[in-house]
C-alpha cells in the first residue's frame with residue numbers, strides 16, 4: 733500500500749495554481765505509480781468548455797491510461813487538491829485505482845460556498861452533488877483507500893485563487 737507523500741501533493745497544488753492562472757478553477761491532480769509521476773491533470777472546465785473532461789481528476793486518469801496504454805490504473809495513487817466529485821470518484825473506481833489523497837474536503841467546499849453566498853447576498857451558487865467520496869467508495873468495487881485532508885492547511889490557499 734502506497735502511503736501519501738507531501739512532494740506529490742505539492743505537484744497537485746502546483747497544477748491547481750496553473751489551472752487558476754489560466755482562468756479555470758483551482759483544482760489539480762497527479763497520478764503516481766511506483767514513485768513516478770505518470771500524469772498531471774489540470775482543471776480546464778471553463779477554458780475548454782468541458783464540464784466532464786475538464787475536471788482535473790478525469791484529465792489525469794485519461795492521460796495516465798494513455799501513458800500506460802491500458803484502461804486500468806492498479807497500484808496507482810491519485811493526489812488531488814479537493815475531494816473528488818461523484819463523477820470523478822466513480823471514474824477512479826472504474827480505473828481500479830489503489831488510493832486517493834485529497835487536501836480540501838467536501839466540508840471545506842461547502843463552508844466556502846456558504847461564505848461566498850453570504851458575501852454575494854445570496855446570488856452565488858455552486859454546482860454540487862451531496863454525495864461524499866466515502867459513500868461512493870463504500871458502495872463501489874474494487875475498494876479504494878482514501879486519505880482525506882492530506883496537507884489540508886496548505887491547500888486552503890487555493891480558494892483564494894479561484895475566480896481571479
Ligand SMILES: [Zn+2]
Nearest residue numbers: 787817819820
Ligand atoms: Zn470531478
